[in-house]
Amino acid sequence: MQLTGKMPVPLLAFGAHPDDIEFGGGAVIASETRAGRAAHFVVCSRGEAGSFGTPKQRMAEAKKAASLLGATIEFVELDGDSHLEIRAAHAIKLAGIIRRIRPITVLAPSLIENQHPDHWRLGKLVRDATRLARYGGLKELRGSPRHIIDQLFYYAVTAEAEPTDISPVLIDISAPEILATWTAAMAAHCSQVSALNYIELQLARAKLRGLRAGTGHAIALFPSDPLVFDSLSKTLRSARKF
Amino acid sequence: MQLTGKMPVPLLAFGAHPDDIEFGGGAVIASETRAGRAAHFVVCSRGEAGSFGTPKQRMAEAKKAASLLGATIEFVELDGDSHLEIRAAHAIKLAGIIRRIRPITVLAPSLIENQHPDHWRLGKLVRDATRLARYGGLKELRGSPRHIIDQLFYYAVTAEAEPTDISPVLIDISAPEILATWTAAMAAHCSQVSALNYIELQLARAKLRGLRAGTGHAIALFPSDPLVFDSLSKTLRSARKF
Amino acid sequence: MQLTGKMPVPLLAFGAHPDDIEFGGGAVIASETRAGRAAHFVVCSRGEAGSFGTPKQRMAEAKKAASLLGATIEFVELDGDSHLEIRAAHAIKLAGIIRRIRPITVLAPSLIENQHPDHWRLGKLVRDATRLARYGGLKELRGSPRHIIDQLFYYAVTAEAEPTDISPVLIDISAPEILATWTAAMAAHCSQVSALNYIELQLARAKLRGLRAGTGHAIALFPSDPLVFDSLSKTLRSARKF
Amino acid sequence: MQLTGKMPVPLLAFGAHPDDIEFGGGAVIASETRAGRAAHFVVCSRGEAGSFGTPKQRMAEAKKAASLLGATIEFVELDGDSHLEIRAAHAIKLAGIIRRIRPITVLAPSLIENQHPDHWRLGKLVRDATRLARYGGLKELRGSPRHIIDQLFYYAVTAEAEPTDISPVLIDISAPEILATWTAAMAAHCSQVSALNYIELQLARAKLRGLRAGTGHAIALFPSDPLVFDSLSKTLRSARKF
Amino acid sequence: MQLTGKMPVPLLAFGAHPDDIEFGGGAVIASETRAGRAAHFVVCSRGEAGSFGTPKQRMAEAKKAASLLGATIEFVELDGDSHLEIRAAHAIKLAGIIRRIRPITVLAPSLIENQHPDHWRLGKLVRDATRLARYGGLKELRGSPRHIIDQLFYYAVTAEAEPTDISPVLIDISAPEILATWTAAMAAHCSQVSALNYIELQLARAKLRGLRAGTGHAIALFPSDPLVFDSLSKTLRSARKF
């Protein structure tokens, strides 16, 4: 499941814990891979500080979930679960990964601080990393060609983590196969979902977003920077139905 | 130049004065009509309170500018220039126009209040009108079939009018023909541009937006509601280059 | 069902249309009346501009819903459905009702403008009315004794109407009887709920709020002014569980 | 004065310097202990970087002030006065204290950054610590049972530190004994109050809050998360009198 | 006390009720007139809806207060106390006054809506009026030469009315004569201050602002638009002392 090829991967998602990408944005991944675009996950801890599951179990669950979503996965060790700090060295390490994967789109956890302390710290590290990936003089990354991504989107692991200072864009995930794949990927995190109603919570969030947008289910993503379009016809649908 | 056909028009733009659409969003209109999508303007005063130009001159200038931009145009009288008030009757009248034109996209001036008092009032009236156009029981509109637009975007006539609580989307208007058409449409408002450096100001705004986005020129629009996409690949470019 | 008694009523709720109170805050009403506190509804139109239902039907539905919730109800005519304007005379009329009912707590629709134009206008009118109810010199209200309410809370008819600049307080409505009563009251608006999935939407909102707060279901209210407590022990629970 | 008992303590307050709790929230502590609820202080430096007072003096002043307020106190060394940094190890250490004290309510300095750099850093560390106290797998805290607090409130050491993005709740501290106790506790910090008008400033803040709320004096606290109530009658008073 | 001369008046202050200017910004007026700059008041109601004082009394009190502050005064009737509405005709009438007085600086009540409904409405009318005063084609003002003011500042009648989205500038009013003059001008409103502690409240506000700024007393004003300086040395002092 380790990424080995040399081809650029269109979508690169970072998670602080083995289940964050799946719970916060798994349906978007399912939607992209189903459309034939490759996705790669970078998980930055083994979830060893959680109340449930061993690191070994949690890594296995993450691998299974990534596989269900059609994504490749790798683990990178920063400071460990619940110990993440904002260090320049971490941002540079993540910038090195971005240069290796060469993604078009990057997903990272949102920056709202009133949530798990690892989430927003990783979000800030990824934001800085996407910028450092462009700077030619970083000696740690010498030999690795500069890379400019097209977009950075934040996902919110919980509703509390949704930014209020960025207008969301909604990704329609109403197709039954997408919902089923997403649910399966969340359920793959057995150690977590047996104890709490996380899956129910995420499906409720997505359904409420979908109902509000006049569709079945939807996931809100939060672009770090303004989107650029050549034409208004590229932005046809909007979300207000009530 | 009056709209007479029965075909739905994809793009409907509202302006409070004869030159507002051109100065605030003319380049976007040029871009859309150049791509073959029809546009229609609704101008809600004859500019009679301005310091320069007679109503007759200003209407003629607006017609010429619309023609240069490839758009049809009509004038609707609400309370008159600098006299606009927020009245339910106005919103209903504008809703009637929306039902007649049946647009996919609507453009309206932004809601920031620290600008010409007619601008934000018209923005609020249009926002309400897009909603009222959906309600079946409005007796003033009986006989006119309900219509649901896909999107409402706000444009900012000046930099001061740009909202800070909505993330902008940028429309790339770098093509030389678009810039030339836009400039000509602004210049058509002779009575206004002879006195002040409005054209220079708008081109400087668009150029600065473009430089920041790594392109030539760009116009920021502000969506009233979240955009909905089926796929991340529809939102490929973003604006941060510095 | 008309309020006739002379006793102060602890809870007074204003709605712009016959179903707004029920959909936006019905569960809170059910919870209060179940605890023995009287509630009174003031509905400010007969819903005549909606796509479904006649005014007569809608008034009957509202009366039935209020009855199910254990509340009294009255209708007041301002400008009519979808025609509401912000007029001093309206605020004074509502202030007169407040002086007659003498409530401790007042509920009004939230002030966010990107929703039905009647909702936020009524919210602003009620906000002003609670203030005018205190001023002794208003000649229209001469003879009616001044009244100071204890609190004004805003409710959000839809998720889009939730303010982002006021911290919510959550009312726990998890008791099965409360949920059942609320659902029945919403269902009493047959003309509305047959066409759209409003009940499903509101239950999804309340469930998501509840899950996030570690309880079953909850409704967010938004206090107009800071709450005052004698002791921290009065404010024991908070909402973050994820 | 060191906390030795095994009983949970309802109220736990963190301060970055020996006088922060007293100046920012002392009256609330006085109000709670007067009502029979135990309070404990954790002071995270000895104030050794201040312009006035030796560490020994300042610790003695803090002990005296805590005693006057009816609270127990302990000192914990993090990085030292004016040297505090946001480190995962600090948050975990504070989480350990929370697990030991098992508080219902926690008070911490507010997160606004334009104040003494130790204040907001400690606020963020406490916020993270209240969350980490819930996670079962943290190896540093093995053996210490998980603990979930009911509420986290921020206090503002100065008016500049009051958040503008959280609605305050006001605690009425008008009782003369509370004011006297609070003033005495502030005056116990002789080394600080001889040089500057800190007491006058805090009393002016509390009086202005009280006047605005229609009472004598009040302290604003800022809840980290939404408050949850079973009933509107629990939230009876609000603050607007002007 | 009616303004009769033809000289431009540097400072023009608008108030919704006979005592608003004095309570919200009287000390600034005292400071300016003491420095030899003329000030003129425009009061837009006779305070007839207040709980205390007759219109005749209140006008006499306002005249006396203006005289104490060294300002001239006139009354203009719009819709009457507690009946003010936002009408284009009102803004044009106020624009006419601005053209007649030709002020450099204008003061108006702040735009925050959660206060007396006349306050923010007047603020919005004045804001629009300062703009309309510049437009040459307004037929109601034909014959009156266009006028461009240099600055519009908002004052806050109460602490609740202070904007949070505009950075304040502080005017130092610590000179004993300024404080004495201000206090006398507030006290001139006998009908109001006998009943409530308004003077105490305003002095507490000004003292707290002053203490925070390292001076005696200060008043916060909120500029409508960015201030322009030729040099940093014009902006020497700032307010943070704690």
Add this chain to the structure above:
Amino acid sequence: MQLTGKMPVPLLAFGAHPDDIEFGGGAVIASETRAGRAAHFVVCSRGEAGSFGTPKQRMAEAKKAASLLGATIEFVELDGDSHLEIRAAHAIKLAGIIRRIRPITVLAPSLIENQHPDHWRLGKLVRDATRLARYGGLKELRGSPRHIIDQLFYYAVTAEAEPTDISPVLIDISAPEILATWTAAMAAHCSQVSALNYIELQLARAKLRGLRAGTGHAIALFPSDPLVFDSLSKTLRSARKF
């Protein structure tokens, strides 16, 4: 070019990289030194992580640019380009520089995080340093007399870095000599400006600000704390012309 004298220097500007001060605020420096007020630059890296230019080249360019602007310059090593972290030791080191230079006004990069990671980190370090410079007990700074600055202004290296939560003040830099000096100082950074259109971007920003303010060119600065004035006449001009 190293600062050796003992005289206080009125203006102290901090930059994260050799060209930041020039690009973000060079025209303000030119304006101040031209008026006879000395300025000093502290540059906190040698720009060694950039894509273009060697550290040696970049330091030489910075010295030349400072000289053109009439400023003295020194380099201080913190963590190195793109490696800056928020450490208490850095803030104390910068506080030591502030105590040595004894400035009236300090300039620092803005705190907006969505830009080069060194910019906002340096801004936060400087903000903290201006506070630590006042505290007498810091053992690292023993022997260095406490210093209180009058003002801290943030400058924005790019338009993206402009704060939206602080109202800007504009410095008029329209004088041709100021513009020429600024342009020359930017052009002195040959290694940077040959590759990208930075000068064009900055001039476009300043021109747009100037046009909006009714003058030629202007630079926006963002005061950390409220400005204090003795009189309204000190704040004569404001920026809105459109």
